[in-house]
Amino acid sequence: MTPEHRELIIQVRSVSYRYGGDVDRQAISEVDLEIRRGELIALLGHNGSGKSTFARHLNGLLKPYAGQVLIHGLDTRELPVHRLARHVGYAFQNPDDQLFAATVAEDIGFGPRNLGHDAAEIERRVGMSIERLGLSDIAGHHPFLLSRSTRRLVALAGVLALAPEVLVLDEPTVDLDAWAADRVLTVLRQQVADGGAVLLISHDMGLVAATADRVVILRGGHVVANGPTRAVMTDLSFLTGNSLALPPVTELAQALAPHGMRPDVLDPQEFCDAYAALWHARHPRRVMSGP
Amino acid sequence: MRREGQTTIAPGTVIVRDLAFRYPPWRPGLAPVQALDGISFHAEPGHTIGIYGTGGSGKSTLCLALNGIVPQATGGTIRGEVMIGAWSTRTHPIAELASRVALVLQDPDASLIGRSVEDEVAFGPENLGVPPVEIEQRIETALDRVGVAAYRSRRSSQLSGGEKQRVAIAAALAMQPAVLVLDEPTAALDPQGSAAVAGVLRTLVTEKRTTIILVTQDPDLLAALTEELLILDAGRVVRRGTPREVFAHGAELRRLGLTPPPLANVAEQLNAMLETNFTFLDHPTAVQSLTDALRKSPLALGDPTS
Ligand SMILES: Nc1ncnc2c1ncn2[C@@H]1O[C@H](COP(=O)(O)OP(=O)(O)OP(=O)(O)O)[C@@H](O)[C@H]1O
Ligand SMILES: Nc1ncnc2c1ncn2[C@@H]1O[C@H](COP(=O)(O)OP(=O)(O)OP(=O)(O)O)[C@@H](O)[C@H]1O
Ligand SMILES: [Mg+2]
Numbered sequence A: 001m002t003p004e005h006r007e008l009i010i011q012v013r014s015v016s017y018r019y020g021g022d023v024d025r026q027a028i029s030e031v032d033l034e035i036r037r038g039e040l041i042a043l044l045g046h047n048g049s050g051k052s053t054f055a056r057h058l059n060g061l062l063k064p065y066a067g068q069v070l071i072h073g074l075d076t077r078e079l080p081v082h083r084l085a086r087h088v089g090y091a092f093q094n095p096d097d098q099l100f101a102a103t104v105a106e107d108i109g110f111g112p113r114n115l116g117h118d119a120a121e122i123e124r125r126v127g128m129s130i131e132r133l134g135l136s137d138i139a140g141h142h143p144f145l146l147s148r149s150t151r152r153l154v155a156l157a158g159v160l161a162l163a164p165e166v167l168v169l170d171e172p173t174v175d176l177d178a179w180a181a182d183r184v185l186t187v188l189r190q191q192v193a194d195g196g197a198v199l200l201i202s203h204d205m206g207l208v209a210a211t212a213d214r215v216v217i218l219r220g221g222h223v224v225a226n227g228p229t230r231a232v233m234t235d236l237s238f239l240t241g242n243s244l245a246l247p248p249v250t251e252l253a254q255a256l257a258p259h260g261m262r263p264d265v266l267d268p269q270e271f272c273d274a275y276a277a278l279w280h281a282r283h284p285r286r287v288m289s290g291p
Numbered sequence B: 001m002r003r004e005g006q007t008t009i010a011p012g013t014v015i016v017r018d019l020a021f022r023y024p025p026w027r028p029g030l031a032p033v034q035a036l037d038g039i040s041f042h043a044e045p046g047h048t049i050g051i052y053g054t055g056g057s058g059k060s061t062l063c064l065a066l067n068g069i070v071p072q073a074t075g076g077t078i079r080g081e082v083m084i085g086a087w088s089t090r091t092h093p094i095a096e097l098a099s100r101v102a103l104v105l106q107d108p109d110a111s112l113i114g115r116s117v118e119d120e121v122a123f124g125p126e127n128l129g130v131p132p133v134e135i136e137q138r139i140e141t142a143l144d145r146v147g148v149a150a151y152r153s154r155r156s157s158q159l160s161g162g163e164k165q166r167v168a169i170a171a172a173l174a175m176q177p178a179v180l181v182l183d184e185p186t187a188a189l190d191p192q193g194s195a196a197v198a199g200v201l202r203t204l205v206t207e208k209r210t211t212i213i214l215v216t217q218d219p220d221l222l223a224a225l226t227e228e229l230l231i232l233d234a235g236r237v238v239r240r241g242t243p244r245e246v247f248a249h250g251a252e253l254r255r256l257g258l259t260p261p262p263l264a265n266v267a268e269q270l271n272a273m274l275e276t277n278f279t280f281l282d283h284p285t286a287v288q289s290l291t292d293a294l295r296k297s298p299l300a301l302g303d304p305t306s
């Protein structure tokens, strides 16, 4: 099935938003975006470009002052928040905006309880979220006495427990160690493999290049790019013009391009395969003497 | 340098000796949480020390021990010594320690009180009794360095995550501290903002001889800025050395839940594939080594037409 034929979950039509008071400044302007099943979309842009503002529209936390956000064709202005929560789960940029309960397990169970699930289902979902993010050792702890990155994982587990069709994650790997970041990555990939979708906001170019199918870039509240990851994430001048950067291996490949390296690799594996091919071509005797 | 008591010790000298700390139990009857255990290091003015470690390994607790919040505001039990110049952070008043140590907290919201951006940045210097004219200059310079000069009169509560982090860094810079402690200072910044902050830190070291203690999950930043790197695991230092020495232990770092810089991983992977001996950590050295390896090929050297 080509991506265009996949079921549309979210349709954002020319959405604009301005925070109260300051009439001159629009945080986002005429943003269009479609999110379909099985898609992992990355949303990038300079600090203050409007990523979090946009993300908060998808679960109804903010309502557009112009344009529409449609979830399965229904306008978020007409949907109650608990209905939206089945479709879109939003993990805040600051985890502390989300946590409040006395224990980690209670905090994670809050969402499913609010959706009206029975005790057995709540327990199942809490258990699964805790397991997927590796939090079993601290299930009984008080969230606010945990380290910052652990609090971020707990907040994320709370969103997973809602089992939403679309995960909207606002810089989910910030402050995480490599091990925790890997777990989050596994969760993202599982979400799309299960037929859901992900909108990933991140400043980590390497992560985006290695995971996203499509990249959307905001600048000053406007969408300035919406295209396949390989096309967007290998365009040096465009990225730097938007306060972004090439992924580290792409930057390296482009520096080696005069020596025959392909300039559009996106992840370390691609880089190593391409470099190894080049290296073998220049060292034919080594190849011959191989086992 | 200035004289303190009998010895001459620079206010920017940081000495941590056998530091151990337990937070008080979160509920009566439970065991206290051992956050740090047997930490020792020493930094002279102009040095940058990096702290790298898994989530919950004690990095933020160590930062708080450097400005006296731990243990003075948190309670708990502490052993060992943390000295800023000749001041012990266990006993020296926190307000006075603030004249030497500025801390950029991991959560920018926790550093800011929701006033105008210029008030946020003025707050520290005002408390130090800096004259108004100079405060004005400091605000301007600090905001400019981190790219938020245009937000001067905005309320800090109405900024984006990365904009808040920039203001929190500016507030620390405006203190002109002898010791600057930064807990994940670039986590919320866009790539250009991260590069700008790295540049600011470099300038502080070379021009002001500031002592910098940097906590980050970004191994590239650690490789670029630090002279000594401490790896924390469960409150203990489990490895230390120059970034080059520490990052040479890729397998060990991965076992702990950490990772060397992305390009160091590439070097390791290529070595496994090609039986080469690449040791690069960063972009310039990677370009050099990978180019050389292609040039040194028998074909390129032996080809009379090239
Ligand atoms: N509560 C608020 N009130 C007024 N303006 C705001 C508020 N929150 C954000 N803004 C402004 O709206 C714009 C978009 O902010 P937003 O938080 O969406 O950016 P972002 O792309 O998420 O940035 P970052 O990468 O720093 O997280 C910025 O100019 C910001 O200053
Ligand atoms: N106020 C507190 N009371 C009790 N325990 C605490 C408190 N703050 C932190 N801890 C515990 O102390 C240990 C170290 O936490 P710390 O925040 O220093 O870790 P960290 O290395 O900064 O982690 P992260 O990478 O997630 O920021 C953790 O086990 C944490 O749960
Ligand atoms: Mg944001």
Ligand SMILES: [Mg+2]
Binding pocket: A147, A148, A149, B059, B060, B061, B106, B183
């Ligand atoms: Mg921390």
